[in-house]
Amino acid sequence: MxxxxxxxxxxxxxxxxxxxxxxxxxxxxxxxxxxxxxxxxxxxxxxxxxxxxxxxxIGAYAERTPPYDQWLAELQQAPDVASRKVICQRLLASHASTRERLAVLDRLYPACLGDQPPQRILDLGCGFNPLAVPWMNVPATTFYAAYDIDTALCSFVGAVLPLLGVQGSADVCDLVTGPPPVAADVALVLKVIPLLEQQRRGAGADLLRAIQAPRLVVSFPTRSLGGRNVGMLETYRRYMTTLAATEGWSPHEIVLPGELVFIIRR
Ligand SMILES: C[S@@+](CC[C@H](N)C(=O)[O-])C[C@H]1O[C@@H](n2cnc3c(N)ncnc32)[C@H](O)[C@@H]1O
The missing domain is CATH 1.10.8 (Helicase, Ruva Protein; domain 3)
Structure with a gap:
């Protein structure tokens, strides 16, 4: 050595x-x-x-290492998808980035996923977002491919997806080195781009260009973890406007409490 x-x-x-x-x-x-x-x-x-x-x-987004085994057992013991949805709601509330999205889940996903039910969804830097599958109204044939950098999170998500009424997988992928080499109908890239840009300047934009999907749903936080608004909405709107102009994209913008979402059709 x-x-x-x-x-x-x-x-x-x-x-x-x-x-x-x-x-x-x-x-x-x-x-x-x-x-x-x-x-x-x-x-x-x-x-x-x-x-x-x-x-x-990653650490700043979770208060502590989540009790994945306990969560999985709870979801496995629940009798049906409706009762699992109630459990998911509680689990989503335990993570900063999904907690603030809870109130708008019912209207967010229909807008994000489009008119045609997607056959294949990519969730990049997924965190706990796959627990929102019960709000997505997708058919049981949909394949949900989730990626993150935490191996324990990926094992948990991989075990949970079939319980939520979809097929799916969850794998480790460092998005700074590029997207996973798989195609999908829609890619969710929620609140990840700023973290990638922090890790390597340009990594967020490179990722968005390289994803193999005709529809991208890209979001940015507009409140810091402490809850303050420090001009983040304007900063990230400018980031997306500049990138979209270079790439010839026409993003549709949705402003949510604490989150700025862009839907890009390519
Ligand atoms: C703010 S959380 C967002 C989680 C989820 N997308 C959501 O909005 O609910 C950021 C996620 O990106 C993941 N992440 C950070 N750096 C990454 C990287 N280089 N490659 C893949 N995932 C990464 C973290 O582990 C974390 O789960």
Whole structure:
């Protein structure tokens, strides 16, 4: 092993001692760790920087590691999709980015998914959003392909999707390196682009260009996690207007409490 590889292995081991980051895809921890090692003089500083970046990417959005086994057991024991929907509503309320969407779920998804029921949906940087499937009114033949960087989240979502009345899968994918190589009718990219742009400038726009889907639903948070509005709506509207002009897209905009949504048909 070279000195660099030894340092990277030590960094990954140190980061993974923390329960919150243990389930994050190892390749992603290595990517963030490698960048930190090239920027910071000491291993200690690079470990601290890696944890801080991972926290921004995922940690800041969950109050604690969710009790996935307990949630799954509850959903498995529920007698039908209607009672699972009630459980999903409670689980969605436990995650900052899905909590504020709860009040508008009934009208959001019909607008996002279009007139034709999609055969295949991609949910990129899915978080807990697949738990909103009961509000999507899609047929049992729809395939829901979810992706995120947390292996425990992906196992949970993969087990839950069939309980919510669709076929589906959930896999690990680092979106900074590009979208998964699969096509779909619609791709949901909800509140992920700012995080990708933070990880690598241009990564969000590159992702949107590369997704193989004729319909994109892209959203941005318009309130910070502390609940303040710090000009985010204008910033992200400008981001999308500029990108859309370059790409020749004509996005349809929906303003929700705390979220700015664009529907792009290509
Ligand atoms: C703000 S949450 C949004 C979750 C969900 N899309 C929603 O709006 O309800 C951001 C999600 O992006 C994921 N994420 C962050 N960086 C990522 C990356 N490089 N590749 C894939 N997913 C990423 C996080 O793990 C987290 O689940």
């Amino acid at each position: 070279t000195n660099c590889e030894t340092q990277l292995a030590e960094l990954v081991a140190a980061v993974q001692t923390s329960a919150r980051y243990r389930t994050i895809d190892r390749q992603l921890v290595e990517r963030v760790g490698r960048e930190a090692l090239s920027r910071y003089p000491s291993l200690k500083a690079a470990i601290k920087a890696t944890k801080s970046q991972l926290h921004q990417m």
